[in-house]
Amino acid sequence: MPGVTIDKNHCKGCEMCVKACPQKILAMSKQIGLKGYFYAEVVDSSRCIGCMICAITCPDVAIEVGVHGTSFALFQY
Numbered sequence: 001m002p003g004v005t006i007d008k009n010h011c012k013g014c015e016m017c018v019k020a021c022p023q024k025i026l027a028m029s030k031q032i033g034l035k036g037y038f039y040a041e042v043v044d045s046s047r048c049i050g051c052m053i054c055a056i057t058c059p060d061v062a063i064e065v066g067v068h069g070t071s072f073a074l075f076q077y
């Protein structure tokens, strides 16, 4: 099963990933990260198809997607 990791302390709460996810399994948390924004989180990881659209969409490179043991990230910190 694909695994999506969202770095809540790099997320700026723009919601672009929430809108972009074709499975509609991302949502904004009611918690606030270190940047002072409500951050995105995965609400139903079992329906993730590993398409990586969320990671490609995120302007802050805060999302990493792991599929079949391979981890996809645009940049590594």
Ligand code: SF4
Pocket (backbone or CB within 6 Å): 002, 004, 020, 021, 022, 023, 024, 025, 026, 047, 048, 049, 050, 051, 052, 053, 054, 055, 065
């Ligand atoms: S990998 Fe695709 S299906 Fe999974 S959370 Fe990201 S956009 Fe949604």
Ligand code: SF4
Pocket (backbone or CB within 6 Å): 006, 010, 011, 012, 013, 014, 015, 016, 017, 018, 039, 040, 057, 058, 059, 060, 061, 062, 063
């Ligand atoms: S696209 Fe990136 S910065 Fe915007 S809400 Fe999603 S994880 Fe946060």
